[in-house]
Structure formats: structure tokens, C-alpha cells
Amino acid sequence: MNIMKQTSLNSQLTVKEILQEEDDLAEIVQLVGKASLSDSDKITLEIARLIKDDFLQQNSFTSYDRFCPFYKTVLMMRNMIAFYDMSKQIITWQTIRDTMGPIMYELSSMKFKDTLKDGEEKVRKEFDEIYENIQQAFRNLED
Structure with a gap:
């Protein structure tokens, strides 16, 4: 199995888990409010919003959404999941948000x-740069 397909499968499972957890948290938020959630839960809600609004939601009238090749889908998921995974290791949501x-x-x-x-080469390069920026930003937080 090539690396893109493996990355896609792993990311799909994580996205599914995030959205399921967000669905469970929505009930808690309705009852007691978002402020009562743990930082980890706030991260999950924010990443779920990002996935729903900026990954799953599409507009077929735009050139960037009308056609989304497999590599773009996989790299978008990779970057969002990397951000999610690294966020879970930071102490507070406030730190991440700030x-x-x-x-x-x-x-x-x-x-x-x-x-x-x-073109594919330019998009791949830009998405790889975003991935590197994510990693660097979290390394900077650790220092």
C-alpha cells in the first residue's frame, strides 16, 4: 500500500473519531456550556469545526472545490490531524488559541x-510547508 493511501486511511479514522467525540461533547455543551469543558475537549471541538467547515463543506461553484484530487484531500487531512495530535500534548487550549x-x-x-x-507540485509544496510550520510552532511552544 502506498504512503498516500496509508496516510488517508489513518487520517480518515482519526477524523471519524474526532467528529464522533464532537457529537458527544455537543450534548454536554448544551447542558453546561463550553466553558465547563476540559482543554482537551475544547481542542476536539475546534478541530471538529475546522474539519466540518473547511474540509467537508464544499462549494461546487468555485474552482478550488469543484475538483479536489486525492493528494490534496490526503494532505489537508494530514495537516489537520497533525495539528490535532500536537495540540493534545499542549497544556491549555488558551495557549494554543493565543x-x-x-x-x-x-x-x-x-x-x-x-x-x-x-498544479500538483505547487500545492504539495505549500501543504508540506504548512505541515512544517505546524511542527515548528509546536516545537517553539515546548521551548
Whole structure:
């Protein structure tokens, strides 16, 4: 099995788990409010929102959403899951929110990369740069 397919399968399972956990947390939020959630749960809710709004939601009238090749889908999932996994190791959601705004914006903006206009090589390079930025940002937090 090639690396893209393996990455896709692993990411799909993680995305499914995140969305299921978000669904469970939604009931708690309705009862007692988001402020009562743990930082880990707040991270899950935010990543679930990112997945639903910026990964799953599509607009067929735009060139970047009309056609999404497999590599773009896999790299978007990889970056979102990497952010999620690294976020889970940080102590507070507040720290992540305060320091990771630019990274979260990059994650939200991935869907706007037009693979037909920009080509696979450029999109792959940009998504790899986002992945590196995620890793560097979390390394900086650890220091």
C-alpha cells in the first residue's frame, strides 16, 4: 500500500473519531456550556469545526472545490490531524488559541488552493510547508 493511501486511511479514522467525540461533547455543551469543558475537549471541538467547515463543506461553484484530487484531500487531512495530535500534548487550549492563530488560518485556507490553476507540485509544496510550520510552532511552544 502506498504512503498516500496509508496516510488517508489513518487520517480518515482519526477524523471519524474526532467528529464522533464532537457529537458527544455537543450534548454536554448544551447542558453546561463550553466553558465547563476540559482543554482537551475544547481542542476536539475546534478541530471538529475546522474539519466540518473547511474540509467537508464544499462549494461546487468555485474552482478550488469543484475538483479536489486525492493528494490534496490526503494532505489537508494530514495537516489537520497533525495539528490535532500536537495540540493534545499542549497544556491549555488558551495557549494554543493565543499562539497558533496564523497556523489555524493556514489550515482553514488550505481548501482555497486551486489544484487546476496551481498544479500538483505547487500545492504539495505549500501543504508540506504548512505541515512544517505546524511542527515548528509546536516545537517553539515546548521551548
